[in-house]
Amino acid sequence: MRTDILPEELLETVLGSMTAAAAERLRAEPGLRQVLSRIFAEAASLRGVAPEPLVFARHLGARLAEADDPWRALECLHARDLALALACALETPGSADLLEEEILGRLRVPLSRLHPSPAFVDEVLQTLRANLLMPRAGGPPRLAGYAGVGSLFHWVNSVGVRLALRMRKARGQEAQVDAEVLAAHPAQGGLELGLVREEARAHVRAAFVQAVASLDDEDRELLRLHFVERLSLERMGTLYGLHKSTLSRRLSGVQALLEKRTRRCLSERLALSSEELDSVMRAIHGRLDLSLSGLLAAKG
Numbered sequence: 001m002r003t004d005i006l007p008e009e010l011l012e013t014v015l016g017s018m019t020a021a022a023a024e025r026l027r028a029e030p031g032l033r034q035v036l037s038r039i040f041a042e043a044a045s046l047r048g049v050a051p052e053p054l055v056f057a058r059h060l061g062a063r064l065a066e067a068d069d070p071w072r073a074l075e076c077l078h079a080r081d082l083a084l085a086l087a088c089a090l091e092t093p094g095s096a097d098l099l100e101e102e103i104l105g106r107l108r109v110p111l112s113r114l115h116p117s118p119a120f121v122d123e124v125l126q127t128l129r130a131n132l133l134m135p136r137a138g139g140p141p142r143l144a145g146y147a148g149v150g151s152l153f154h155w156v157n158s159v160g161v162r163l164a165l166r167m168r169k170a171r172g173q174e175a176q177v178d179a180e181v182l183a184a185h186p187a188q189g190g191l192e193l194g195l196v197r198e199e200a201r202a203h204v205r206a207a208f209v210q211a212v213a214s215l216d217d218e219d220r221e222l223l224r225l226h227f228v229e230r231l232s233l234e235r236m237g238t239l240y241g242l243h244k245s246t247l248s249r250r251l252s253g254v255q256a257l258l259e260k261r262t263r264r265c266l267s268e269r270l271a272l273s274s275e276e277l278d279s280v281m282r283a284i285h286g287r288l289d290l291s292l293s294g295l296l297a298a299k300g
Contacts, residue, residue, distance in 0.1 A: 006037040010057045017061025022070050029071050039074070043083035049095040051086050059086050063147040073149060081152035088133060089144035096133060103156050104129065110157055110229065114164045124164045131163065132156065150238035154231070158239045161224075165217045207265035211258055219254045226251060 014036065015023040026032055039060070044050050051059070060082065067073035084102070087095035104125060111121045132143045146155055212220065225231045225239070233244035233251075240247060263281050 006033045006040065007053075010040060010053055011036060013054055013057035014061040014064070017058045018065040018070065022065055026064070026070050026074070032071075032074075035074050039077055039079040042079035045080055046083050046087065046098070049087045049092045049098055050083055051090060051092070055090070056083055056086060059144075060148075066147065067149070073147070077148045078151050079148065082146065082148035085143045085146040085148075085152055089141045091133075099132075103153050106153060107157060107160050111160060111164055113224070114161065115168055120164075120167075124160060124167060127167070128156075128160045128163055131159070150235060154235065154239060158225075161221060165221065169217065204262075204266060208262050210265045211261035214261055215254070215258065219257070222247075222251060222254055223258075 011033065015027060018026070029035075040053060040056070043056050044053070050056075063082070064070040064073055084095065084098060088099050107125065107128075108121055111124055112118075115121065133141050135141055142159070146152060212223075215223075222236075225236055226233075231239075233247050236242075237244045237247050242250075259281070263277065266281075267277055
């Protein structure tokens with residue numbers, strides 16, 4: 001489909017699948033036809049598994065109807081990803097293979113950071129496939145809920161990581177599965193332990209490990225996405241459905257809690273005066289976050 005031509009039928013199908021108010025807001029945008037033309041062209045690039053244009057138009061309109069700002073959602077839409085998710089939800093032949101090749105196969109690395117066992121990763125991926133592709137009671141597969149805001153890979157990765165955390169927790173393997181990684185493999189640019197007396201260094205690392213392990217799954221996942229996956233606050237806001245300023249405040253709160261718990265754990269390990277403890281914490285202040293990549297990432 002040419003990016004400068006949009007069939008009237010497709011335009012009206014998209015708008016007709018939205019609320020009247022949202023459709024009127026979109027209709028008033030002067031660049032609407034051009035943006036929609038690009039979106040349909042990107043969706044068609046799936047070739048053999050691309051949904052029928054009218055089917056995609058109805059799905060697109062339904063997803064836009066759920067957006068706070070439909071025009072912004074259109075401008076930022078990952079159209080090819082949305083088309084692939086829809087094709088999988090419709091059980092289009094070949095679509096599941098394409099999802100495996102482009103998305104699920106790439107999840108082994110981030111999932112292995114939560115548990116080094118290949119068998120565990122295989123189990124998570126098998127469960128994830130079923131969760132994404134199988135119809136749910138009284139509703140379509142979960143992939144049908146993907147709205148195209150943010151890449152499909154990061155959307156599926158977020159679902160997969162949460163699933164892995166639940167499965168690990170069910171086995172009694174929460175934080176300590178990877179909690180010794182920092183002590184064995186401190187991240188480059190991590191804790192500035194050269195400023196801490198030698199006999200205290202192991203205790204500082206151990207206290208930090210213990211503090212991270214004490215965080216709940218969601219707080220550790222927030223830190224992992226930001227410091228290990230290097231996602232921006234904007235991208236994380238898309239995943240969590242929160243404004244970046246809200247996420248920034250939450251992230252700062254988790255970091256403050258991590259430092260507070262590190263101090264508490266350290267005070268339990270070392271017989272230091274309050275002044276000495278303050279000195280140690282000043283030496284590592286602002287550096288704890290840099291060691292998260294060593295703690296939350298997988299062993300080599």
